[in-house]
Amino acid sequence: MKYAATLLSLALFSSSPSLYAQQGVPKPNGAAAVQAPAPAGTMEASAEAAPVQDLDPNYILGTDDGITVHVWKEPTISGPLTIRPDGRISLPLVGDLRAAGLTPMALATEIADGLKKFINDPSVTVTVTAVNSRKIFFIGEVLRSGPVPMTREMTMLQAISAAGGLTPYANKHKIYILRGEKGKQLKIPFDYTKALKQGNDQGVVLLPGDTIVVP
Secondary structure, three states: OHHHHHHHHHHHHHHOHHHHHHHOOOOOOOOOOOOOOOOOOOOOOOOOOOOOOOOOOOOOOOOOOEEEEEEOOOOOOOEEEEOOOOOEEEEOOOEEEEOOOOOHHHHHHHHHHHHOOOOOOOOEEEEEEEOOOOEEEEEEOEOOOEEEEOOOOOOHHHHHHHOOOEOOOOOOOOEEEEEEEOOEEEEEEEOHHHHHHHOOOOOOOOOOOOEEEEO
16 A cells, blocks of 8 residues: 555656756656756847847837847857846846946947956857837826837827827826926926827937826
8 A cells, every 4th residue: 555655646746847946856868858047138038039120220129128149159158148137137148237328239249358367269149139218207197107118219199109198187288298307307398289289209319218297
C-alpha cells in the first residue's frame, strides 16, 4: 500500500506544472518551463517588435519607450528593451546606461563605446519599437481624464478627441494648458469654440508633459 501511495503521489506531482514551480524542483524533459518576466530595462526574451513608422530621426527617447538594440554578430547582447522609470537600460558587458534624453543614434554610440573593451569595432543600431514616453494629461470636463498618448504634431482638437471629447458641462472658452518651463508654470489659454468654428489653433503647440485643464 505504501508503494502504491508513493507512485500515486509521483504521478500527481509530475502532471501538475504548478507543483514544480511551488516546490522549486526542475521540470523533467518535455515539461513547459515557467519563466519569470524580465525586469524593465533588461534584455527581454521575446520576439523583436517592428520599428515605429515615420518616427523623427531626432526623436528623444524617454521612460517606458520600447527599443531594440542590435549588435552585429552578437545575438546575446542584442534584443528588445524597455527604458526604465529611472531613464536607464541594462546590457550584458556594458551594464547600466542612461537612455532617456538621447536620440536612438546617440544611444547606439554610447553602447558601442562601452563594448569596445570587449568587441573589436562593434556595430550597434538602436530602433524605437514603442513610443510610450510622449504623453499629455487631461483634468476636468472630458469623458476620459488622465494620460493620453501624444502622436506626432497632435493638435488641441485631436487631443481633446483622444480624451473622448468634452462633457456637456465643460466651459469651452476657458480651457487652458499648464506647462512647466524653466522652473516656472505657464498657463496657456485655448478657446475650443473658436478652434472648432474657425480652424484657429491660436498658436498652441502641444508638448509632452502638458496638462490640459477643462473647467
